[in-house]
Every structure is written in C-alpha cells, then in structure tokens.
Amino acid sequence: MSGNEELESELRSFVGAEIGPPALGADLVNAPMIRHWCEILGDMNPAYTDPEAAARSVHAGLVAPPTMLQVWTMPGVAKPGAAMPVDRQQELHALLTAHGYSSVVATNCEQVYERYLRPGDCVSSTTVIESISPEKTTGLGTGRFIDTRTTYRDARGERVASMTFRVLKFKAAQPAQAVAPTASAAKPRRLRPLRAHDNAWWWDGIERGELLIQRCSDCGKLRHPPRPMCGDCQSLRWDSVAASGRGVVYSHVVMHHPPIPGYGFPLAVALIELEEGTRLVSNVVGCTPEAVRIGMAVELEIQHVDEELRLPLFHPASEKPGKFGEVG
Amino acid sequence: MSRQTLRFESIREGERLPELSIPLTSTLIVGGAIASRDFMPVHHDRSAAQAQGMSDVFMNILTTNGLVGRYVTDWAGSDAMLQRVAIKLGAPNLPGDSMTFSGRVVARDEAERAVDVEITGRNSWGNHVTGTVRVRLP
Numbered sequence: 229m230s231g232n233e234e235l236e237s238e239l240r241s242f243v244g245a246e247i248g249p250p251a252l253g254a255d256l257v258n259a260p261m262i263r264h265w266c267e268i269l270g271d272m273n274p275a276y277t278d279p280e281a282a283a284r285s286v287h288a289g290l291v292a293p294p295t296m297l298q299v300w301t302m303p304g305v306a307k308p309g310a311a312m313p314v315d316r317q318q319e320l321h322a323l324l325t326a327h328g329y330s331s332v333v334a335t336n337c338e339q340v341y342e343r344y345l346r347p348g349d350c351v352s353s354t355t356v357i358e359s360i361s362p363e364k365t366t367g368l369g370t371g372r373f374i375d376t377r378t379t380y381r382d383a384r385g386e387r388v389a390s391m392t393f394r395v396l397k398f399k400a401a402q403p404a405q406a407v408a409p410t411a412s413a414a415k416p417r418r419l420r421p422l423r424a425h426d427n428a429w430w431w432d433g434i435e436r437g438e439l440l441i442q443r444c445s446d447c448g449k450l451r452h453p454p455r456p457m458c459g460d461c462q463s464l465r466w467d468s469v470a471a472s473g474r475g476v477v478y479s480h481v482v483m484h485h486p487p488i489p490g491y492g493f494p495l496a497v498a499l500i501e502l503e504e505g506t507r508l509v510s511n512v513v514g515c516t517p518e519a520v521r522i523g524m525a526v527e528l529e530i531q532h533v534d535e536e537l538r539l540p541l542f543h544p545a546s547e548k549p550g551k552f553g554e555v556g
Numbered sequence: 557m558s559r560q561t562l563r564f565e566s567i568r569e570g571e572r573l574p575e576l577s578i579p580l581t582s583t584l585i586v587g588g589a590i591a592s593r594d595f596m597p598v599h600h601d602r603s604a605a606q607a608q609g610m611s612d613v614f615m616n617i618l619t620t621n622g623l624v625g626r627y628v629t630d631w632a633g634s635d636a637m638l639q640r641v642a643i644k645l646g647a648p649n650l651p652g653d654s655m656t657f658s659g660r661v662v663a664r665d666e667a668e669r670a671v672d673v674e675i676t677g678r679n680s681w682g683n684h685v686t687g688t689v690r691v692r693l694p
Contacts, residue, residue, distance in 0.1 A: 302593035
C-alpha cells in the first residue's frame with residue numbers, strides 16, 4: 229500500500245507543469261517533407277504540392293496539411309548510445325514503465341488550427357501534462373491515461389495551433405510469445421459454437437451438410453435446441469430426423485451495434501420456423517437486411533463461414549411460399 | 557485532384573459524405589510513420605510490435621490524423637480550411653486489412669461558414685477511428 233501511495237504522490241508531481249523548454253523543429257516547414265507526407269497518404273490536394281494551383285487558391289500559396297502539425301517538432305530517431313534529451317514527459321513514461329506499465333498507445337487527439345502553416349514557418353511547441361488517471365482496466369490491459377496539452381507557436385511567438393493528446397500507458401494483456409507472427413492472426417472469426425455432450429451430434433450433422441431435428445422416440449414430438457429430455461412426455465429416449473430446409477422468418481432483428489469482430493454488419497438475425505415446426509436462430513443471407521420480413525419464406529443454405537466452421541443459414545426462397553406462407 | 561470546392565450554402569445538415577476505402581499496406585503504415593518522423597519501433601518493426609502484444613506493425617496516430625484530414629478535404633475541395641480535428645482511436649490498423657471512412661454533416665455554423673463532420677474509419681475489427689472535423693468553406 230505504501231509503495232502505491234508513493235507512486236501516486238510521485239505521479240502528482242508531474243501534473244500541471246511544462247515538461248521542459250520549448251521543442252524546436254529540426255527543420256522549417258518545407259515542401260519536400262510535405263510532398264513525402266502527401267505521397268504516402270495519397271492526399272492530392274493541390275494546395276499542398278502544386279505551387280501554381282496553390283497560388284490561385286484561397287491560401288494564395290503553398291500550405292502544409294494542418295494535420296501535419298505534430299510532425300514539425302517531432303524529435304526524430306533516438307541516437308544510439310547518446311541519451312535522448314530527457315524531459316518530464318519522458319521521465320513520467322520511464323517511471324510508469326518501471327512500475328510495469330511498459331506499453332504505450334495513443335487514444336485521443338484533438339487539434340485546433342489558428343492558421344495554416346507555410347513553407348518557411350519555424351514551429352516550436354510547449355507541452356503541459358494536464359492529468360494522469362488512476363489505474364483503469366481497458367481492452368488492451370490495465371493502465372493509466374495521460375493527458376497533455378501542447379501549444380504550437382511560430383517564429384514571432386504567435387500561437388498557430390493547439391493540441392490535446394491522450395495516451396494509455398499500460399501493462400500488455402497478452403504476453404508477446406502468445407502472438408503468432410502470421411498475417412492471418414489479425415483476421416477475426418465468428419464465435420465458435422459451444423459443443424457439448426447433448427448437442428455435439430447436431431453440429432456433426434451440420435458438418436455433414438444436414439440440418440437435423442431431435443425427435444422423442446416415445447411420443448414423436450420434435451424439439452430444438454437439442455436437450456436430453458422430452459418436454460411433453462419426459463422420455464429420455466430420442467432420435468432425429470433431417471429437416472427439409474424450408475421455413476419462414478418467425479421474427480427478426482437487424483443488428484448494427486456493437487460490431488462484434490468476425491461478423492458483417494448490419495447483420496440480419498432471424499428466428500426461423502422450419503416447416504416441421506421447430507424454430508432456430510440463424511442469419512438471413514442473400515438479400516439486404518432491410519428486405520427481411522416476418523413470414524418471408526426462406527431456404528436452408530449450409531455455409532462455410534470460415535475454413536473450420538459450417539453454419540446453417542437461410543436465404544429467401546426461390547419460389548412462392550405456398551401453404552407454408554401463412555403464419556398463425 | 558483539383559476539384560470545385562463545395563460552398564457552405566450547398567451543404568445540408570445530415571448529408572453523408574461518399575465513403576472512402578483505404579487499403580492498409582505495410583507500405584502505408586511504415587511510410588506514414590516515417591513521413592511523420594515517428595520512429596517508435598512498433599510502427600516499423602514487427603518484432604517490436606509483437607513484444608507489445610500486437611500481431612504486426614500498426615498505424616501511428618499522425619497517419620490516422622492525416623487520413624482523416626484527407627477524407628474531409630477530398631470531399632469538400634481544396635479551398636476548404638480545416639479548423640479542428642478531434643479523433644478517438646479504437647481498433648488498430650494492421651497490414652492486410654482495409655479501412656473504410658464514412659462521414660455525416662452534423663452541424664452548420666452560419667456565422668463562421670463552417671460545418672462539423674462526424675467521421676468513422678472502420679476496419680475488419682471495428683472502428684479504428686471516430687471523430688469530428690470542423691471545416692470552413694467559401
């Protein structure tokens with residue numbers, strides 16, 4: 229506890245003061261750096277790179293993209309051997325690293341521009357640490373948010389822009405060795421079904437391309453989802469029948485939020501009533517989510533949704549719904 | 557490309573911007589970091605990114621800011637002036653993915669001839685960036 233209080237009081241000593249003397253850009257605002265930036269970002273705005281078009285523009289000459297603001301006072305490459313000039317912000321990061329918050333990620337940035345910068349402008353910046361949050365739990369790991377405010381000035385000392393910036397200094401949730409160095413590691417997939425003793429046979433059917441319905445061996449009642457006992461006669465004996473694959477949309481929602489990784493949105497989630505009478509939750513594919521209607525006739529389509537998983541999905545039926553179209 | 561800048565009067569509240577899809581290549585991620593003089597190893601060195609729990613190098617915030625600015629001025633035209641860019645980062649931008657920007661005009665300021673555009677940049681994980689851009693028009 230006392231170690232914790234010591235850290236808290238050390239952290240408080242960083243808040244409110246400038247982190248050091250003004251940072252001065254290594255270069256004046258210049259056309260080559262602007263061109264490199266625009267080239268890599270694919271920004272074709274002629275005000276940034278075409279002197280003649282820029283002269284005719286509202287800017288009356290070349291300007292830098294305002295979002296390049298931070299670039300002009302970036303410290304550049306850390307020199308091997310020589311210590312970087314240490315400021316209070318670096319000290320704060322080093323202190324948090326020493327307490328296990330070794331990773332850092334930027335989370336918020338707000339820039340307000342007083343005027344556009346032009347080639348030849350000499351930019352300097354001063355930064356104040358505005359706040360350091362208590363420990364928070366985030367998707368990345370537990371950490372602390374650090375808010376800073378930076379003021380950018382030109383050679384005459386006039387303010388050209390200001391920026392508030394928030395970083396999370398955190399303890400990485402995943403150890404590095406747990407991450408496979410493959411490109412596909414980045415591709416999220418649908419959630420895996422929960423297979424257990426009572427339902428694995430049903431998923432085995434899907435893998436073979438069959439949609440099965442559980443049937444009581446004593447009274448013949450059909451049921452879904454799979455479970456050990458008949459709800460009508462309490463028999464534990466059961467077998468199964470293959471569904472025809474025809475059904476109707478009994479009810480549905482179109483899901484927009486939250487966007488769960490691995491799924492496409494908007495997502496039409498539907499309760500399908502099979503013509504045999506049981507219902508299952510699925511997705512309607514092959515039409516826009518807006519086109520899904522209650523009572524709409526649909527047909528089964530067992531789809532490979534990724535290299536491992538097959539799912540029973542439904543698309544609009546190709547023919548008229550016929551007698552099964554009326555839902556009570 | 558040079559195009560006619562939109563006039564303030566022609567913009568309606570609620571208007572949607574055309575979407576813009578950006579392929580997320582290693583070239584863009586590494587090149588963007590270097591063009592912004594950001595030499596943090598996690599933006600150009602895969603093993604450094606993996607040591608931080610990521611699967612590969614990821615885009616730095618300066619590049620995201622630049623792409624957000626580009627998205628709005630591509631739509632508004634070269635005489636539009638960015639006044640404020642406020643963004644919040646979410647899912648990281650990793651090589652091999654793509655990010656699609658969408659945007660909507662959420663406010664008009666008659667006196668300043670400026671509009672606020674709410675933007676979202678989505679990749680396959682979710683929202684990489686959400687934010688608001690204020691732009692002044694002729």
